Amino acid sequence: MTEQLLLYPLLFQLLLAILLMFFWTKINVQKVISIVGGFVAVFLSGLLFYEVWTSGTQTVQAASWKAPFGITFVADTLAATLVLLTAISGLAVSFFSSASVIPARLRFGYFPIYHFLLLGLTGAFLTGDIFNLYVWFEIIIISSFVLITLGGEKAQIEGAVKYFTLNILASIIFLTAIAVLYGLAGSLNMADLSVLVPKLENRGLVEVAAILFLVGFGIKSAVFPLYFWLPASYHTPPSAVSAIFGGLLTKVGVYALIRIFSLIFTNDVFLGQILLVIAILTLFSGGVGALVQKNIKKIFSYLIICHIGFMIGGLAMFTKVALVGTIFYLIHDIVLKTNLFMISGLIYRIKGTSNVKLLGDLYDQYPKLSLLMFIPFLSLIGIPPFSGFWPKISLLTAALNTDNYVLLALIIVASLLTLIVIAKLWSEVFWKKGAVLEPRPHFLYFEKMTKAKKVQFILPIVMLAGVTLYIGFGAEHIQQVSERIASELMNKQQYIDAVMPQTE
Amino acid sequence: MKTLILRTASNYLLPILLLFSIFILLRGHYLPGGGFVGGLIASIAFVLHAFANGLKNTKRLLKFHPGFLMPVGLSVAFLSGILPVLALDEPFMTSLWMHHAIPVIGKLNTALFFDIGVYIVVQGVTLTIIFTISESA
Numbered sequence: 001m002t003e004q005l006l007l008y009p010l011l012f013q014l015l016l017a018i019l020l021m022f023f024w025t026k027i028n029v030q031k032v033i034s035i036v037g038g039f040v041a042v043f044l045s046g047l048l049f050y051e052v053w054t055s056g057t058q059t060v061q062a063a064s065w066k067a068p069f070g071i072t073f074v075a076d077t078l079a080a081t082l083v084l085l086t087a088i089s090g091l092a093v094s095f096f097s098s099a100s101v102i103p104a105r106l107r108f109g110y111f112p113i114y115h116f117l118l119l120g121l122t123g124a125f126l127t128g129d130i131f132n133l134y135v136w137f138e139i140i141i142i143s144s145f146v147l148i149t150l151g152g153e154k155a156q157i158e159g160a161v162k163y164f165t166l167n168i169l170a171s172i173i174f175l176t177a178i179a180v181l182y183g184l185a186g187s188l189n190m191a192d193l194s195v196l197v198p199k200l201e202n203r204g205l206v207e208v209a210a211i212l213f214l215v216g217f218g219i220k221s222a223v224f225p226l227y228f229w230l231p232a233s234y235h236t237p238p239s240a241v242s243a244i245f246g247g248l249l250t251k252v253g254v255y256a257l258i259r260i261f262s263l264i265f266t267n268d269v270f271l272g273q274i275l276l277v278i279a280i281l282t283l284f285s286g287g288v289g290a291l292v293q294k295n296i297k298k299i300f301s302y303l304i305i306c307h308i309g310f311m312i313g314g315l316a317m318f319t320k321v322a323l324v325g326t327i328f329y330l331i332h333d334i335v336l337k338t339n340l341f342m343i344s345g346l347i348y349r350i351k352g353t354s355n356v357k358l359l360g361d362l363y364d365q366y367p368k369l370s371l372l373m374f375i376p377f378l379s380l381i382g383i384p385p386f387s388g389f390w391p392k393i394s395l396l397t398a399a400l401n402t403d404n405y406v407l408l409a410l411i412i413v414a415s416l417l418t419l420i421v422i423a424k425l426w427s428e429v430f431w432k433k434g435a436v437l438e439p440r441p442h443f444l445y446f447e448k449m450t451k452a453k454k455v456q457f458i459l460p461i462v463m464l465a466g467v468t469l470y471i472g473f474g475a476e477h478i479q480q481v482s483e484r485i486a487s488e489l490m491n492k493q494q495y496i497d498a499v500m501p502q503t504e
Numbered sequence: 505m506k507t508l509i510l511r512t513a514s515n516y517l518l519p520i521l522l523l524f525s526i527f528i529l530l531r532g533h534y535l536p537g538g539g540f541v542g543g544l545i546a547s548i549a550f551v552l553h554a555f556a557n558g559l560k561n562t563k564r565l566l567k568f569h570p571g572f573l574m575p576v577g578l579s580v581a582f583l584s585g586i587l588p589v590l591a592l593d594e595p596f597m598t599s600l601w602m603h604h605a606i607p608v609i610g611k612l613n614t615a616l617f618f619d620i621g622v623y624i625v626v627q628g629v630t631l632t633i634i635f636t637i638s639e640s641a
Binding site for chain 2: 003004007011014015017018019021022024060061062063064
């Protein structure tokens with residue numbers, strides 16, 4: 001039964017979702033199943049990671065159809081790492097949802113849909129088939145549509161419409177790209193494509209397919225000219241939903257970009273240049289956008305965009321050092337962004353507003369909590385030895401080595417912008433004397449909660465802050481993982497051999 | 505829409521359509537058809553019944569909320585997929601055939617149960633959607 005270890009995290013999420021559907025109306029049972037299931041999912045993903053780490057890339061040919069005809073599931077180190085991070089963030093958000101999402105929302109199947117979302121994410125990381133990747137993306141966006149509209153407030157619906165429209169557009173473009181590629185190469189298996197595509201005669205059409213992929217995934221991962229849906233929608237759903245969206249949904253787009261451009265469309269100077277320009281503009285516009293926002297969640301939304309730029313920048317340079325930076329940043333960013341949105345939810349619960357202008361003296365009231373929140377903030381800025389610092393070293397080294405001085409400058413500028421944004425946030429929300437707010441009726445304030453509920457609120461934040469600290473102080477381990485992933489990405493032959501052993 | 509003709513006809517059409525949906529479901533293994541279409545036809549049978557006799561009567565006929573069919577169908581499909589993993593350590597969704605044919609029915613395989621799962625899920629989803637819409641209308 002160990003041969004199919006790589007499917008267990010995937011199947012387990014499906015099992016959880018089905019199990020949760022049986023308890024549709026019993027919210028308290030759902031909470032328990034979701035949290036306990038989260039622990040098991042972390043354990044299974046950990047096992048998978050250990051297996052991949054010790055004995056190399058794992059593959060399963062679903063339904064025993066041999067690649068390139070069937071659908072292959074592949075767990076290389078990158079996929080296994082991301083599955084593990086999904087499980088960790090998923091567990092934290094399960095915890096946080098059980099305390100922070102109001103029962104009126106939970107009653108309409110919040111938890112089952114949430115686990116379908118995690119299923120989609122896990123599947124997208126593990127699949128080795130490009131059409132299957134599309135299917136997982138569909139599962140992700142359909143579940144995210146439900147999660148973002150659940151509750152049906154006016155602002156929420158408005159955000160959801162924008163989110164819908166652009167994500168469906170992205171899916172259509174992605175599907176078109178697959179169709180073009182399939183028409184050209186006659187295969188959908190990514191390993192097979194990576195052998196076939198470089199041999200194709202019609203380079204112009206290959207380029208077109210590549211650009212279509214870039215646009216499709218670009219919308220999903222919110223890069224420069226395509227990001228407008230993100231700040232317009234991410235602040236509207238409950239914080240728990242924003243947390244999983246902010247932590248993982250854009251990152252799955254980045255993952256797809258990394259996969260496609262390291263495996264299928266490699267050594268393409270034109271694409272590299274485009275990615276470089278996109279990265280530079282994303283870094284700049286995200287950072288500047290964050291400066292002028294007044295809503296905490298909107299600030300964090302713009303910071304997501306800004307920091308996507310780091311990862312795209314590393315991918316654009318496509319040297320080993322640059323990829324190490326990209327992967328390290330990806331690992332650090334998933335945990336951090338999930339945590340940031342949970343923090344924004346906690347602040348909202350304490351004060352009853354997310355408006356920076358109205359918030360204040362949080363440090364005075366909750367000094368210990370404020371210090372806890374300080375850890376992710378420091379990591380976000382990248383003060384050594386916190387986690388944001390280490391990937392930036394790799395990225396800066398790579399930019400110097402490849403003479404990309406504009407990107408080098410923008411990485412520094414974006415870091416500075418992040419610093420300014422967070423410094424402003426800290427002084428406004430934590431130090432400033434806040435406005436006196438009218439207590440809202442029918443609003444459960446944090447101080448009035450029971451002790452158990454308070455723990456449920458704070459524990460996931462502590463947990464992810466702990467993971468962030470580990471990424472920062474145990475950077476050596478994460479660096480090793482990133483280096484191994486980067487060398488696997490640079491040497492695509494090992495991926496091909498793992499999927500199709502008979503090609504030698 | 506309480507016309508006598510429709511009401512009388514729908515009482516006969518319900519079992520016929522249900523049988524037809526099962527025929528389509530089983531036919532789908534090699535020929536056009538399958539769980540999805542079969543499920544749609546089965547739900548059409550109930551929708552027609554609801555048109556003729558009113559939603560309340562159809563609900564009484566069904567005895568449980570159609571939403572319940574969704575997790576049931578999903579579990580059937582899930583079990584058919586996981587069976588080869590648990591029993592023989594074959595990859596997920598590998599189709600297993602029975603060694604000996606059952607009289608009249610013939611050889612069964614796990615793909616059939618996957619299709620039955622789809623059949624149930626489609627019914628659950630369609631009926632939930634239609635019932636919800638006609639309740640709120």
